[in-house]
Amino acid sequence: MRRLPQIALLQDGKRLHLQDGPIDLIVEAKGEDAAVRAAYDAAARRFDGLLDELCAELVELRKAAHPKHCALEGIVARRMHAAVAPFAADRFITPMAAVAGSVAEEILGAMQSVAPLKRAYVNNGGDIALHLEDDEQFCVGLMDRPDRQGVMRTMIVDAADPSRGVATSGRHGRSFSLGIADAVTVLARTASQADAAATIIANAVDLPGHPAVLRCPANELQPDTDLGPRLVTRDVGELSEYEIHAALAAGETVARQLLAAGRIDGAVLFLLGQTAVVGTRGLDARQPEARAALQFA
Amino acid sequence: MVTDATSASSGDKIRCDACPVMCYIKPGAAGACDRYANHDGKLVRVDPHIVLERTMSHGGRVVPFQATGDWDGKIVHQSDIVVTAIGAGTTYPDYKPAPFIVSSEIDGVDMVTVVTEGIFSYCGVKVKIDTDRYLGPETATVRAQGEAVGHVTTSEYGSQMLSLGGVHHLTGGSKKEGRVTCDTLMDLSNCKPVELTIDGGAKVVVQAGRPPIVNGVTEERMRVGCGSATIGMFAKQWHGKVDEVVVVDDHITGVLSEHQAGKLLDIADTGIKMKGRRSTPGRYFQVADPGTGWGGTNISDPLSILGPFDAREARPGLSMLMVSTTGEHAGYYVLDDALRPVAQDMPLDLKLSVERIQENCEPALCTVLFMGGAGGSLRAGVTDNPVRLTRSVKDALTRVTSGGAPVYVWPGGGITFMVDVTQMPAGAFGYVPTPALVAPIEFTMRLSDYAALGGHMDYVRPLVSLKDSAEIRPMPYIPGRRA
Numbered sequence: 001m002r003r004l005p006q007i008a009l010l011q012d013g014k015r016l017h018l019q020d021g022p023i024d025l026i027v028e029a030k031g032e033d034a035a036v037r038a039a040y041d042a043a044a045r046r047f048d049g050l051l052d053e054l055c056a057e058l059v060e061l062r063k064a065a066h067p068k069h070c071a072l073e074g075i076v077a078r079r080m081h082a083a084v085a086p087f088a089a090d091r092f093i094t095p096m097a098a099v100a101g102s103v104a105e106e107i108l109g110a111m112q113s114v115a116p117l118k119r120a121y122v123n124n125g126g127d128i129a130l131h132l133e134d135d136e137q138f139c140v141g142l143m144d145r146p147d148r149q150g151v152m153r154t155m156i157v158d159a160a161d162p163s164r165g166v167a168t169s170g171r172h173g174r175s176f177s178l179g180i181a182d183a184v185t186v187l188a189r190t191a192s193q194a195d196a197a198a199t200i201i202a203n204a205v206d207l208p209g210h211p212a213v214l215r216c217p218a219n220e221l222q223p224d225t226d227l228g229p230r231l232v233t234r235d236v237g238e239l240s241e242y243e244i245h246a247a248l249a250a251g252e253t254v255a256r257q258l259l260a261a262g263r264i265d266g267a268v269l270f271l272l273g274q275t276a277v278v279g280t281r282g283l284d285a286r287q288p289e290a291r292a293a294l295q296f297a
Numbered sequence: 298m299v300t301d302a303t304s305a306s307s308g309d310k311i312r313c314d315a316c317p318v319m320c321y322i323k324p325g326a327a328g329a330c331d332r333y334a335n336h337d338g339k340l341v342r343v344d345p346h347i348v349l350e351r352t353m354s355h356g357g358r359v360v361p362f363q364a365t366g367d368w369d370g371k372i373v374h375q376s377d378i379v380v381t382a383i384g385a386g387t388t389y390p391d392y393k394p395a396p397f398i399v400s401s402e403i404d405g406v407d408m409v410t411v412v413t414e415g416i417f418s419y420c421g422v423k424v425k426i427d428t429d430r431y432l433g434p435e436t437a438t439v440r441a442q443g444e445a446v447g448h449v450t451t452s453e454y455g456s457q458m459l460s461l462g463g464v465h466h467l468t469g470g471s472k473k474e475g476r477v478t479c480d481t482l483m484d485l486s487n488c489k490p491v492e493l494t495i496d497g498g499a500k501v502v503v504q505a506g507r508p509p510i511v512n513g514v515t516e517e518r519m520r521v522g523c524g525s526a527t528i529g530m531f532a533k534q535w536h537g538k539v540d541e542v543v544v545v546d547d548h549i550t551g552v553l554s555e556h557q558a559g560k561l562l563d564i565a566d567t568g569i570k571m572k573g574r575r576s577t578p579g580r581y582f583q584v585a586d587p588g589t590g591w592g593g594t595n596i597s598d599p600l601s602i603l604g605p606f607d608a609r610e611a612r613p614g615l616s617m618l619m620v621s622t623t624g625e626h627a628g629y630y631v632l633d634d635a636l637r638p639v640a641q642d643m644p645l646d647l648k649l650s651v652e653r654i655q656e657n658c659e660p661a662l663c664t665v666l667f668m669g670g671a672g673g674s675l676r677a678g679v680t681d682n683p684v685r686l687t688r689s690v691k692d693a694l695t696r697v698t699s700g701g702a703p704v705y706v707w708p709g710g711g712i713t714f715m716v717d718v719t720q721m722p723a724g725a726f727g728y729v730p731t732p733a734l735v736a737p738i739e740f741t742m743r744l745s746d747y748a749a750l751g752g753h754m755d756y757v758r759p760l761v762s763l764k765d766s767a768e769i770r771p772m773p774y775i776p777g778r779r780a
Contacts, residue, residue: 005729006727006735007728021318021329022328022329041476044730048729048730051316052317055316055317055318055319058317221326222320222321222326222329223321223322223323
């Protein structure tokens with residue numbers, strides 16, 4: 001059996017939608033018409049068969065990553081491993097923690113290699129690989145709850161910044177989290193690095209053993225999850241202001257270590273309406289209320 | 298970490314085989330994709346499909362067709378909901394039941410619609426371009442982005458026909474040729490403009506439901522008829538107002554005084570001498586080469602298709618109208634003492650006759666018919682005995698639609714159909730990198746006929762189960778709304 005991916009432009013005629021199994025990508029490129037066309041063609045061609053490539057090594061990809069040795073063969077699989085390997089020595093992490101970012105990076109790479117583009121992104125469900133040139137910039141809207149409307153803040157990445165990857169992890173997404181963060185958005189050099197780091201930081205935003213946090217073995221929810229019987233967060237009850245700050249501080253500590261080690265360029269952590277920011281330059285510091293007031297002034 | 302062991306112990310878990318991730322899904326949960334879920338032990342798709350609601354407004358008198366029984370007084374039957382295959386997905390090239398097999402009751406008869414998206418690697422489009430302008434010689438290669446995507450085919454009437462795509466260009470040539478062909482077919486089928494270049498001919502921008510743009514000039518009208526037909530249509534209106542009329546046409550140029558229509562009106566000979574090959578009286582072939590000038594010829598000066606007037610019949614002061622088959626070009630001439638035609642201002646009543654020709658020319662359009670065949674595996678998704686589906690379609694027991702639009706099914710083997718892409722909902726076509734087009738196709742038949750042809754009866758679900766679930770995306774059906 002071989003199903004074929006869905007490939008189509010979205011209604012706006014500009015963005016490309018690629019979907020195959022759980023992979024769902026929104027792609028947009030800016031440049032000469034012919035270049036954009038060539039880039040989209042390249043994206044579609046690279047996309048065809050990518051899921052099969054990953055699934056061929058799925059068993060290995062779902063195992064805890066070895067900090068040095070990599071038995072994987074696929075280029076995307078190896079990128080996943082490389083992204084999580086720096087974290088693998090002192091905690092449990094599987095290459096699956098970087099799957100979304102690694103796929104986004106692969107598709108962007110295919111586009112970059114065929115045509116000169118001014119600006120491009122591959123958005124894999126919030127894990128985004130970026131291409132920026134000259135004075136182009138990319139505005140990331142941040143929100144703490146993907147199940148709710150509205151953008152809390154915006155973050156600008158411009159071509160002069162080193163970051164080319166954005167990823168968000170937290171307990172509301174499609175994958176499970178060991179921590180309680182609503183969302184952790186990370187900027188890093190690459191999408192795969194951002195993806196792995198976001199997972200690590202979101203897991204670190206936690207209050208271990210707290211009675212208001214409802215946890216459940218991951219494999220009771222999804223039999224074949226890479227997390228096995230590890231407890232994942234299902235619900236977070238009422239927490240005091242102090243507890244919220246304590247949980248965020250735990251995440252912040254990890255984020256600062258990663259920033260110091262050059263693994264991330266910045267992170268924004270959200271938990272129950274509170275925010276912690278680590279090392280991002282582009283973050284728009286104004287709160288939405290403040291901006292609304294400015295517009296009316 | 299993979300839970301093969303646990304899957305054996307719990308029967309309520311199911312393994313999804315829609316993609317190679319092969320998720321184990323617990324009851325009430327969705328797979329990694331959030332598209333397929335375990336609903337009471339069954340694998341179901343949870344992202345939306347498209348349902349067209351036919352919201353036709355019945356202005357004026359409606360006469361319902363009633364084959365048997367008494368009319369129940371209802372003008373619109375409740376059956377006017379079409380579940381289309383757009384978004385239904387497909388599982389090519391295997392033979393799993395089609396993504397949707399829906400039953401609804403129409404006039405007390407259980408009807409089944411099998412909804413699927415077909416992957417058509419053997420498909421193409423037929424393009425009808427309403428223009429007299431010369432597009433290129435028959436069989437000339439048609440190119441998009443420099444790649445051969447089809448050819449100019451025989452033209453049966455005033456319009457010109459292109460045949461694009463087909464298995465040869467999609468999969469028989471280079472990789473790029475296949476890709477460009479696929480893009481061209483998809484864009485044309487989705488009613489987007491496509492620039493085509495014809496070897497030894499014109500550059501034409503084709504968009505379904507829009508006028509063609511030939512060498513940068515937007516075509517406005519179809520010719521009213523060939524030159525000879527135009528003479529026949531307007532002879533009476535010219536009678537008494539002018540001595541001679543020549544209707545310039547690439548195919549058949551008409552001459553009033555020699556034409557049967559002129560003879561019937563006792564119009565006198567004028568001593569006119571036409572170039573080209575005379576067919577029957579007053580009808581000339583090949584007065585010039587094809588081109589983008591007068592009446593689809595290559596001429597800009599109509600007098601160039603005339604020889605010297607015959608002094609035995611011609612006389613100074615004789616008046617002549619020359620006009621193209623669309624009325625776009627026209628000139629009025631009077632013979633001087635040397636019997637040479639000299640351009641003059643056109644009298645008002647002749648101007649009106651030229652306008653009348655223009656008025657009778659219908660708006661020029663491009664028409665795109667998608668043509669594809671429902672292949673073996675697609676038919677297998679409908680029934681476990683695929684040939685019976687073909688026979689059922691041929692016996693008119695099964696109705697085929699594409700995105701809810703009516704199709705023409707070719708007689709002969711297989712289910713080869715054509716559909717006017719402007720009748721289909723927007724964005725109905727997609728592609729896969731094979732390269733091949735993905736198009737919706739629906740088969741509707743009586744439930745009993747469906748069972749008889751070996752249908753996947755276990756997968757039939759009532760229409761209400763779709764209507765009441767979140768699986769559908771209703772959209773208004775307005776026939777031909779994209780034209």
